[in-house]
């Protein structure tokens with residue numbers, strides 16, 4: 224499922240769930256396996272900037288993973304290239320539109336984007 228499109232209630236109902244914590248918001252939501260971090264956030268009304276609509280063409284959806292990096296899909300070359308332009312880049316940075324949840328729990332912070 225590309226971009227910033229969110230799962231339908233039917234899709235949510237049939238998927239395995241995992242806890243996804245936004246540390247800076249002190250909030251944990253129930254995310255779905257196969258969903259991107261951006262999609263899970265938007266589905267729960269959590270705002271993450273996503274200027275390109277979730278297509279790996281900006282770096283505004285930057286997040287910093289505190290726990291659960293191994294539970295996310297691997298970084299691809301496009302994401303690596305885009306991350307190089309992210310403000311406040313760290314070794315634990317990901318683009319939330321590009322990392323799919325494979326398991327959990329995952330804890331992260333929303334990164335600076337300006």
Ligand code: FES
Nearest residue numbers: 275277279284320
């Ligand atoms: S929203 Fe643009 S790279 Fe994720």
